[in-house]
Amino acid sequence: MIRNMITLMSNDLATAFKNKTLYLILFTPLFVFLALQFVDQTDTGHRKIKIGLIEKAAYPPAMLRSIRSADQAFEAVWLADEAEGKAWLKEKKGDGILRPSGKEPQRLELIVLTKASFQTIAIVEGVAALQNSVEGDRPHWISEIQPIRESTVLQQTRPTWILMLVLLVGFIVLPAQIAEEKEKKLLLGLLQTPIREMEWLLAKIFSGMILIGASVLFLHLLGRLPLELGSGASYIAFLIAGAFCFSAFGVFVGFLCRTQASARTLGVLFYLPHLLPSALSEFSQKLTAVAPFLPSYPFYEPIRSILLEGNRLSNFFLEWVYLVSVGLAACFFSYILMKKRWLM
Amino acid sequence: MQLQVNHLTKVYPGKKGLLPTTFTVEKGELIAIVGHNGAGKSTLLKMLAHWLVPDGGAVRVEGVDLKNRLALVRKMGFVPETPNLFDLFSVEYNLKLFARLFRVPFSRVEETLKEFNLLSHRRHNIIDLSKGLKQRVSIGRSLLADPPLLLFDEPTSGLDFEMTKDIYTLLQRLHASGKTILFTSHRPEEIKTLATRIMVLHQGGLVFDGPPGDYFQSNIHENLYA
Numbered sequence: 231m232i233r234n235m236i237t238l239m240s241n242d243l244a245t246a247f248k249n250k251t252l253y254l255i256l257f258t259p260l261f262v263f264l265a266l267q268f269v270d271q272t273d274t275g276h277r278k279i280k281i282g283l284i285e286k287a288a289y290p291p292a293m294l295r296s297i298r299s300a301d302q303a304f305e306a307v308w309l310a311d312e313a314e315g316k317a318w319l320k321e322k323k324g325d326g327i328l329r330p331s332g333k334e335p336q337r338l339e340l341i342v343l344t345k346a347s348f349q350t351i352a353i354v355e356g357v358a359a360l361q362n363s364v365e366g367d368r369p370h371w372i373s374e375i376q377p378i379r380e381s382t383v384l385q386q387t388r389p390t391w392i393l394m395l396v397l398l399v400g401f402i403v404l405p406a407q408i409a410e411e412k413e414k415k416l417l418l419g420l421l422q423t424p425i426r427e428m429e430w431l432l433a434k435i436f437s438g439m440i441l442i443g444a445s446v447l448f449l450h451l452l453g454r455l456p457l458e459l460g461s462g463a464s465y466i467a468f469l470i471a472g473a474f475c476f477s478a479f480g481v482f483v484g485f486l487c488r489t490q491a492s493a494r495t496l497g498v499l500f501y502l503p504h505l506l507p508s509a510l511s512e513f514s515q516k517l518t519a520v521a522p523f524l525p526s527y528p529f530y531e532p533i534r535s536i537l538l539e540g541n542r543l544s545n546f547f548l549e550w551v552y553l554v555s556v557g558l559a560a561c562f563f564s565y566i567l568m569k570k571r572w573l574m
Numbered sequence: 575m576q577l578q579v580n581h582l583t584k585v586y587p588g589k590k591g592l593l594p595t596t597f598t599v600e601k602g603e604l605i606a607i608v609g610h611n612g613a614g615k616s617t618l619l620k621m622l623a624h625w626l627v628p629d630g631g632a633v634r635v636e637g638v639d640l641k642n643r644l645a646l647v648r649k650m651g652f653v654p655e656t657p658n659l660f661d662l663f664s665v666e667y668n669l670k671l672f673a674r675l676f677r678v679p680f681s682r683v684e685e686t687l688k689e690f691n692l693l694s695h696r697r698h699n700i701i702d703l704s705k706g707l708k709q710r711v712s713i714g715r716s717l718l719a720d721p722p723l724l725l726f727d728e729p730t731s732g733l734d735f736e737m738t739k740d741i742y743t744l745l746q747r748l749h750a751s752g753k754t755i756l757f758t759s760h761r762p763e764e765i766k767t768l769a770t771r772i773m774v775l776h777q778g779g780l781v782f783d784g785p786p787g788d789y790f791q792s793n794i795h796e797n798l799y800a
Contacts, residue, residue: 415658418625422652422716423675424644571627 253495257502278305279352282315282327289328290336293371296360303356315341316378320539322511322518325349328357328372337373344386345377348513379538384453389534390509392469393526395445400476401483401501402494404438408484409493412574427568431481431561438477439470464543465536471553472529478560479525485567528552576601576723576754577622582631584617590778592617594631597773597783599756601722604749606769606786607758610798613775615758616655619725622756623652635723648676651716655728657708661701665692665711668700669718676719686714690744706737713744724748726757730764742768762799766790774798 504526532546577599592614633640774782
């Protein structure tokens with residue numbers, strides 16, 4: 231009995247190696263670990279807090295002196311005006327801006343991207359510690375916090391969930407479905423009928439787009455997330471382009487695999503690197519630098535900007551064209567593979 | 575002639591596949607293609623059915639080139655060894671799906687269900703059917719567009735005696751109705767009772783092509799299956 235079990239287990243492990251499931255098992259924790267290294271270690275712990283100060287504004291001299299002296303914890307960056315500061319924050323070049331409070335003299339307002347973030351907590355704690363060491367128990371220098379993005383956690387994280395849904399259908403659902411059709415010879419059966427290869431291909435891509443549309447709609451309905459008319463049209467245009475791009479990409483991934491098992495593995499190998507750097511770029515300057523090199527970023531960043539900052543399609547037209555182009559290229563390569571009956 | 579195969583070739587890495595093969599088929603023939611595993615029988619049929627892309631050669635079916643798939647799918651039906659049906663859907667769904675793609679009326683589905691004794695199974699999912707029933711659905715599906723030429727890859731493989739007899743009867747009926755049939759087989763009794771012509775493939779090459787009487791009188795059969 232034990233001998234049989236060992237034989238069967240060896241066979242299972244050999245199969246896992248053959249269909250690349252083993253790579254999936256190893257790759258997932260490795261990738262999550264690496265991604266979280268960027269978030270946890272560098273951003274919240276040892277990194278200096280970059281604080282923006284407005285050149286023409288009057289700051290309490292004690293505060294300026296203490297920030298300058300605490301050069302291990304703070305890096306002060308002088309900015310021409312508040313508009314430049316906000317752009318600086320949006321580009322994630324800094325963590326927050328301090329400006330004199332309009333309501334209470336000698337006190338400050340902290341402008342941050344989002345209220346509930348590591349950066350905001352770090353700035354408030356850091357400034358409070360500085361003040362305690364200089365002035366003791368006096369009213370806090372920071373009297374209020376102004377977030378640039380005023381929204382709930384669900385609204386703030388909506389771009390991440392949308393990206394996740396798009397990639398899930400593109401890289402997990404579609405490749406496995408196509409590999410199954412190839413594995414069971416269903417696709418070849420369909421090609422015994424007078425349908426064109428391109429018809430099958432487009433039907434598959436559109437079915438992926440419909441799945442994405444349905445899941446995103448469900449997310450909106452669950453979260454009761456409203457859309458403005460102008461940005462709503464831009465958002466839908468990007469959602470369609472992204473759904474097309476990643477559905478076509480997913481179909482192409484499906485064509486690279488002979489079996490469902492290998493399609494699932496390959497799908498995850500594409501899914502995580504596309505999802506995590508973009509989705510976590512909010513929390514990390516390093517990931518913000520890496521993410522633009524991924525095809526998921528030209529989808530994520532415009533969606534985020536449109537939903538959270540009210541931007542329009544016209545600001546991201548190149549990204550929109552890029553997504554459609556990648557989709558068309560994936561569609562073309564899938565067509566070539568289909569014509570060659572690749573791994574069928 | 576109905577089918578003209580000219581130097582059709584398929585080479586797999588490290589394997590022979592099908593060496594350049596030439597033959598013609600007249601209307602109404604019932605041809606058994608025999609040979610060992612790996613002789614090239616299935617490769618030949620799969621190339622004719624557009625499952626594989628040939629490396630060389632030319633094929634014409636009723637004057638239409640093999641490359642014109644859209645025109646040929648109505649002239650040639652292919653029944654694979656393992657039925658390739660949508661397992662999680664019913665018999666009726668599968669037939670209706672293909673009827674829709676072939677643009678034939680649903681009344682043809684009803685006729686097929688009746689013709690293949692599938693009326694009582696119409697709502698059963700494919701996954702719940704026996705292999706024999708699945709094979710019947712698969713054959714029924716390939717006949718939806720009423721193609722004049724039919725290709726069967728090992729039609730009785732894995733079937734019990736009764737089911738095998740059913741398939742023989744069906745092939746004879748289809749032949750009697752004027753269809754041209756090519757089928758691959760391992761079973762001498764199929765070759766003897768059904769075929770009007772035998773083609774023997776060995777290591778990718780065509781080594782015999784003639785009537786069953788000549789085949790069984792020659793020593794090819796003995797050499798092949800000794």
